[in-house]
Amino acid sequence: xxxxxxxxxxxxxxxxxxxxxxxxxxxxxxxxxxxxxxxxxxxxxxxxxxxxxxxxxxxxxxxxxxxxxxxxxxxxxxxxxxx
Numbered sequence: 001x002x003x004x005x006x007x008x009x010x011x012x013x014x015x016x017x018x019x020x021x022x023x024x025x026x027x028x029x030x031x032x033x034x035x036x037x038x039x040x041x042x043x044x045x046x047x048x049x050x051x052x053x054x055x056x057x058x059x060x061x062x063x064x065x066x067x068x069x070x071x072x073x074x075x076x077x078x079x080x081x082x083x
Contacts, residue, residue: 003081007074010048014041026071031064042067055080 004026012021015036030037045067046057057080066076 003078004070004074006052007049007070007077010045010052011070011073014044014048024070026069026074028070030069030073031067037067045073049077053077053081 008021008024011017011024011030015021015034017024017036031042042062046062049055050057055077061076065072067073
């Protein structure tokens with residue numbers, strides 16, 4: 001399963017999107033664009049990413065740019081997996 005599919009599944013769970021998650025693309029905006037996506041959701045998503053991918057995300061790695069779109073979040077995870 002690709003990183004994008006796994007990230008979309010995490011967003012489906014964290015945001016309780018149900019079938020709406022199927023419409024998410026790389027360009028889908030997140031933080032500031034989705035009412036469900038707030039600061040508490042960021043914490044939830046980070047925790048789910050850590051669990052799903054077996055990695056650790058430091059506080060200083062979290063930025064608005066990381067959570068701007070589905071694609072930017074997927075790129076962040078892919079970068080963490082490559083390091």
